[in-house]
Amino acid sequence: MHADEHAMDTELVERLVRGQFPQWADLPATPLASGGTVNAVYRLGTELTVRLPLTEGGASDITKERRVLGALGELPVAVPAVVAVGEPAEGYPWPWAVHGWLDGSPALEGRAAAGLAEFVLALRANRAAGPPARRGRPLSTVDEAARAAIGELSRTDEPFDPGAALAVWAEALDAPPWTGPPCWLHGDLMPSNLLLRDGRLTGVLDWATAGVGDPAIDLIPAWNLLTADTRPAFRDAVAPDDATWARGRGRALAMAVIQLPYYRHTNAVISANARYVLAELGVLTGSR
Incomplete structure (x- = not known):
């Protein structure tokens, strides 16, 4: 997916584990199919996972995620437990982490997720100090990148309406x-x-982008997961004001238009979800 991605395989993961955590030396590592773009994830035995950053840019997430998870208050869902943090070795150049395994199946587009609004509100109610969220800054900070991505996407063969996308984006920026x-x-x-x-x-899962900031970013599931039939109930439960809802739509648009041209040939899960978002926003009329 990335030009600077480090090569990963099962043997590397097992050597890292044997060398640093001998208590797990006999556990087999199995790669997990994932749409993730930052980490390679392996299941270790039945109770653990190993997460290894794919690029140098993701290496700092190991420390940040551990700090964030330690600051979370009580939530109505399970979150990963950081069991251990490994060091660079065996030719692998960055820190890596071992997490506890969480049971469950990843959500699928178009399927309502009961409890989603409850989780968003419970997280928002946390009063612990936290770092600035990577994606919690004003929407204007991604204006240049979003407009560039809209232009790039309009030059592909995707059935994309750049005018409609720019209208959604303008409404979000004006909020x-x-x-x-x-x-x-x-x-x-x-x-x-x-x-x-x-x-x-x-x-x-995946708390590396968590922190404090504008809550609009956590409205994105309204478009990347829910449907026109289930979206209103989520909105009613979370009860954002109109401006926050508009910024949430803008965040969903920006993420999708940036993801799709970058991952359309390298990550089927991410590109399919980006198409789903754009279709829900009315700026994509089909998918390929």
Whole structure:
């Protein structure tokens, strides 16, 4: 997916584990199919996972995620437990982490997730101090990147309407910015980070983008997961004001238009979800 991606395989993971955590030396490592773009993930035995950053840019997430997870208050869902942090070795140049395994199936587009609004509100209610969220800054900070991505996407063969996209984006930018106190937010509520059992949200993965900021970013599941039929109930439960809802739509648009041209040939999960978002926003009329 990335030009500077480090090569990964099962043998590397098992050598790292044997060399640094001999208590798990006999556990087999199995690569997990994932739409993730930052880490390679392996299941270690039945109770653990190993997460290894793919690029240098993701290496700092190991420390940040551990700090963030330690600051979370009580939540109505399970979150990963950081069991150990490994050091560079065996030719692998960055820190890596061992997490506890969480049961559940990743959410699928178009499927309502009971408990999603409850989770968003519970996280927002956390009063612990936290770092600034990577994606919790004003929407204007991604204006240049979003417009460039809209232009790039319009030059592909995707059935994309750049005029409609720019209209959604303009409405989001025109919405008043968040002036309330910074809220705790996850920042990356992609379907693949949401674990469900019997249709109910039971676990949330990948906390490297979490922190405090504008809560609009955590409205993105309204478009990357839900449908026109289920979206209103989520909105009613979370009860954002109109400006926050508009900024949330803008965040969903920006993420999708940036992801799709970058990953359309290298990550089927991410590109399919980006198409889903754009279709829900009315700026994509089909998919390929």
